[in-house]
Amino acid sequence: xxxxxxxxxxxxxxxxxxxxxxxxxxxxxxxxxxxxxxxxxxxxxxxxxxxxxxxxxxxxxxxxxxxxxxxxxxxxxxxxxxxxxxxxxxxxxxxxxxxxxxxxxxxxxxxxxxxxxxxxxxxxxxxxxxxxxxxxxxxxxxxxxxxxxxxxxxxxxxxxxxxxxxxxxxxxxxxxxxxxxxxxxxxxxxxxxxxxxxxxxxxxxxxxxxxxxxxxxxxxxxxxxxxxxxxxxxxxxxxxxxxxxxxxxxxxxxxxxxxxxxxxxxxxxxxxxxxxxxxxxxxxxxxxxxxxxxxxxxxxxxxxxxxxxxxxxxxxxxxxxxxxxxxxxxxxxxxxxxxxxxxxxxxxxxxxxxxxxxxxxxxxxxxxxxxxxxxxxxxxxxxxxxxxxxxxxxxxxxxxxxxxxxxxxxxxxxxxxxxxxxxxxxxxxxxxxxxxxxxxxxxxxxxxxxxxxxxxxxxxxxxxxxxxxxxxxxxxxxxxxxxxxxxxxxxxxxxxxxxxxxxxxxxxxxxxxxxxxxxxxxxxxxxxxxxxxxxxx
Ligand code: NAP
Numbered sequence: 399x400x401x402x403x404x405x406x407x408x409x410x411x412x413x414x415x416x417x418x419x420x421x422x423x424x425x426x427x428x429x430x431x432x433x434x435x436x437x438x439x440x441x442x443x444x445x446x447x448x449x450x451x452x453x454x455x456x457x458x459x460x461x462x463x464x465x466x467x468x469x470x471x472x473x474x475x476x477x478x479x480x481x482x483x484x485x486x487x488x489x490x491x492x493x494x495x496x497x498x499x500x501x502x503x504x505x506x507x508x509x510x511x512x513x514x515x516x517x518x519x520x521x522x523x524x525x526x527x528x529x530x531x532x533x534x535x536x537x538x539x540x541x542x543x544x545x546x547x548x549x550x551x552x553x554x555x556x557x558x559x560x561x562x563x564x565x566x567x568x569x570x571x572x573x574x575x576x577x578x579x580x581x582x583x584x585x586x587x588x589x590x591x592x593x594x595x596x597x598x599x600x601x602x603x604x605x606x607x608x609x610x611x612x613x614x615x616x617x618x619x620x621x622x623x624x625x626x627x628x629x630x631x632x633x634x635x636x637x638x639x640x641x642x643x644x645x646x647x648x649x650x651x652x653x654x655x656x657x658x659x660x661x662x663x664x665x666x667x668x669x670x671x672x673x674x675x676x677x678x679x680x681x682x683x684x685x686x687x688x689x690x691x692x693x694x695x696x697x698x699x700x701x702x703x704x705x706x707x708x709x710x711x712x713x714x715x716x717x718x719x720x721x722x723x724x725x726x727x728x729x730x731x732x733x734x735x736x737x738x739x740x741x742x743x744x745x746x747x748x749x750x751x752x753x754x755x756x757x758x759x760x761x762x763x764x765x766x767x768x769x770x771x772x773x774x775x776x777x778x779x780x781x782x783x784x785x786x787x788x789x790x791x792x793x794x795x796x797x798x799x800x801x802x803x804x805x806x807x808x809x810x811x812x813x814x815x816x817x818x819x820x821x822x823x824x825x826x827x828x829x830x831x832x833x834x835x836x837x838x839x840x841x842x843x844x845x846x847x848x849x850x851x852x853x854x855x856x857x858x859x860x861x862x863x864x865x866x867x868x869x870x871x872x873x874x875x876x877x878x879x880x881x882x883x884x885x886x887x888x889x890x891x892x893x894x895x896x897x898x899x900x901x902x903x904x905x906x907x908x909x910x911x912x913x914x915x916x917x918x919x920x921x922x923x924x925x926x927x928x929x930x931x932x933x934x935x
Contacts (some may be wrong), residue, residue, distance in 0.1 A: 400513045402428045404528035404843075407507075407783070410438015411485065412818040412832040413532030415459065418492050419840040423847060428524060429494075429532075430516065432503040436489045436533055440481040443762040445557035445580065445770070446565070448478035451608065451724045452827045453668055455621045456640050457481075459488060459791030460629045461833060470618055474667055475724075476608040506784035509813060512853055517784075527852065529815045530839065531780070535825060536883070538778030542575060542771050546750040556768040557584055558611075569593040570765040573755065575747070577603055581770030582723035588768070589731040596762060600742040601881075602710050604693055604717040608724040609667035620634050629830075636905040637826025647684035648676040660692045668785045672722040679718060681874050686716035693717050700729040706739055715880040774891045775883035776900050777801050787812035800886070800898050804856035804864050804923060805913050807835060813855040816842075822868050822902040824909035831906065838913050842921065849929035851926045861925030867912070871904035 404420055406413045409431035417429055433441050450457055454471035469484060476484075489495055506517040507529055514529040524616040539558040541547060547554075555561065557580045572592040574585050577599045589595050613621070621628070628640070635642035648656060656676075663671040671693075678685040694711045702706035710729065731737050745759040774781065777797060785793035790810050796802070796811055803809050806823035807816055816839045824831050824896075846854060872878060878897065881887040886900030902909060916923050 400525040402426050402524065402526040404428075404530055405514065405516055405524060405526040406530040406532050408438060408534065408537075409433070409436045409494075409500075409503050410441070410532060410534055410537075411829055412461075412534070412836060413438070413530075414492075414494055415461070415832060415836045416532055416818060416839065417497055418461075419836055419908045420843065421497075423840070423844055425843075427497050428526070428592060429498040429679050430502040430504050430518065430524070431498055431500050434500050435482075436494065436498065437482045437485045438532075439537065440478055440485055442537070442560075443580070444560040444564075445584050445768070446553075446567075446585035448557075449473075450475045450585065451579070451669060452479065453640055455625070455830055456628055456632055456638075458484065459829065459833065460625070462491075463625070466625050467622055471613060471621075473610055473612050475608055482572075487761065493603055495864050502875070503666065504652075505782055506786075507815075508784075508786045508790070509788065509815070512814070514814065515714055525695060527814060528843065530818065531815065531820070532818045533779040533783075535776050535779075535819050535828075535885065536773045538652060538774040538782055540771055540774050540778070540888055541769055542747070543890050544747050544750055544755075547741070549752050550750050550754075550764075550767055551752045552765050552767070554700075554769065556769045556771065557581075558773070565766065567592040567766065571754075571763060573598065573762065573764045573767045574770055574773065575742075575768070576770035577601070577723075578770065578772055579603075579723040580723055580772065582725050582728050583769060584770050586728045586731055587728055589734055589737050592736060595731075595737045596764070597737065597739050598742045598747060599709070599739060600746075601714065602712045603723050605723045605725040605728055606664065606671045606693065606710055608726050609665070610726060611667075632827060632830050634907065635673075636907075637670055637673055638824070638830035638906045639673055639827045641668065641670045641672075643673065643679075643918065644675060646676055647678045648682065650841070656688060657692070660689060664692075664696060664771070664857050669722070669724070669738060672718050675718070680876050683716070683876065686719070686876055690717040697729055702733045705856065706732050707739055709739055716876060719877040719880045720882040727852035731892055736806060764778075771890065772883065774894065776886065778888075778891070780817075784813070785815070787815070798893075800900070802861055802865055804861050805838075805909070805916065806902060807839065807913075808854070808856040808924070810856050810861045813853050821900065822864070824902055824904070824906040826906055834906075834910055834913070838917065841917055842924075845917075845921065846926065849926070851928070853925075853927050854921075855925045857923055857925055864912075867904070868902055869899055871902065871908075872899045875903055877903075890900055 403425035406416050406429045409429050454476040501744050503519040508515050513527045515525050539556045568591045571594045573596050575598045632638045698707045745757040749756045781794050801821035803822050806820035818835050885897040886893040
């Protein structure tokens with residue numbers, strides 16, 4: 399007998415909700431979590447300035463109406479400490495911690511005889527019939543591959559491994575390496591107190607204003623009344639945000655109308671400028687040029703030194719073809735006398751030294767170095783666990799030419815493994831996808847319970863068809879021609895140097911419709927059977 403019916407790896411939002419749902423099936427459950435608390439992304443990413451880029455009230459769990467009425471978000475885009483408090487409140491309310499084992503990093507998960515054996519970093523083992531990975535798409539931090547990185551004598555941090563006690567920058571000489579969504583949030587905060595801040599930017603990103611502000615009492619009352627409508631809207635939009643693309647093409651309106659629309663989006667809170675833009679903004683190069691030129695002009699207006707402004711304007715990709723970092727006075731940071739921007743493409747970092755770093759041009763001295771260098775996205779968290787399926791085949795090996803899944807949640811050759819945010823699930827406003835995926839996996843497990851089925855695995859032809867759909871969805875996207883985690887590129891990771899179709903780029907409603915059709919059809923795309931060795935039904 400295995401120790402548990404199911405083991406869930408990870409106590410972030412997906413692991414927490416999966417635990418709540420599977421308890422309803424009366425299962426014996428265990429969540430293994432590497433950290434000391436719940437929260438996942440919001441537990442690990444404690445860097446200064448970390449906050450939502452989606453509206454707070456569209457991000458929280460939707461499944462508990464009582465919790466929705468009880469919890470009051472303080473800002474339209476909540477800061478990380480508040481989100482972590484919220485997730486701890488959920489853990490308290492549902493008494494989740496009694497099934498969570500903290501400080502428990504899973505190093506291996508091997509399948510045999512209808513079940514999984516998990517090995518932890520301390521060498522201990524646990525077994526379960528079902529393995530559920532709740533390990534997130536952006537959770538495996540990557541440090542840059544720069545010589546001497548261990549030699550720096552001062553404190554240095556990756557943003558996703560930030561010290562719980564915080565860091566005081568007052569009067570300090572600080573370096574930030576990386577200018578993605580994380581770097582941007584960090585830079586605008588650190589610049590407030592650092593004695594001197596040097597930003598090392600390899601590729602500029604197109605950033606746009608977040609326009610965050612506190613939620614007024616009147617707004618709070620309306621939000622709480624409107625929750626059903628808010629979540630209904632999220633269920634209908636392409637990426638589960640409150641924003642959705644404008645149905646007009648860029649050139650269907652006059653130049654003056656276009657400019658007015660861009661101005662309106664630029665002045666509005668949140669992702670509207672990115673995901674609420676003209677429908678062809680990220681498929682038609684000419685349309686993309688229009689919005690890129692508009693945002694470039696804004697950067698030139700906001701940054702006083704024209705040379706620095708040009709450094710901050712991306713030249714190798716158009717607006718929105720990579721994740722748009724949302725900012726609050728980010729560009730104005732470069733008008734401060736205590737901030738310097740270094741072009742790490744023109745003058746690459748050659749070495750980290752005991753007292754700072756050396757570029758191809760000069761030496762720098764720092765008290766603190768911050769690595770905002772991102773993640774081995776989508777599959778990195780899977781690669782960091784030695785996952786082996788039938789006949790000992792390693793998942794990393796099976797996915798060496800790119801991940802292969804059925805709806806991002808199942809992998810052929812890995813029976814009874816369910817991935818909550820696997821590589822081809824719909825992302826966007828992630829908690830909305832989490833709730834759907836958790837409910838889909840829970841319904842499948844309920845179905846298996848009802849029919850006394852012990853094993854589930856996707857059929858090869860279903861995986862083939864799904865992969866063809868994933869490829870088809872990506873056709874024509876300008877983002878395909880740009881290096882980023884969207885296209886599976888991470889220069890700091892071996893084997894991630896070339897672009898591929900790494901994620902699902904269809905709409906969330908289309909994704910859910912396909913998953914629902916599998917369930918409604920009685921899971922014909924899966925081999926469902928008795929325990930290992932028996933003929934699947
Ligand atoms: P990222 O977008 O991958 O950015 C990493 C940055 O580090 C890039 O600017 C990269 O430059 C730079 N870098 C890496 N290695 C380097 C090196 N050796 N030398 C110089 N620069 C180097 O990672 P991220 O900013 O952590 O964001 C990842 C994702 O997390 C986001 O896209 C977003 O989906 C999510 N996120 C969300 C929020 C939010 O919702 N509030 C906040 C933060 C992050 P290159 O571009 O040249 O590679």
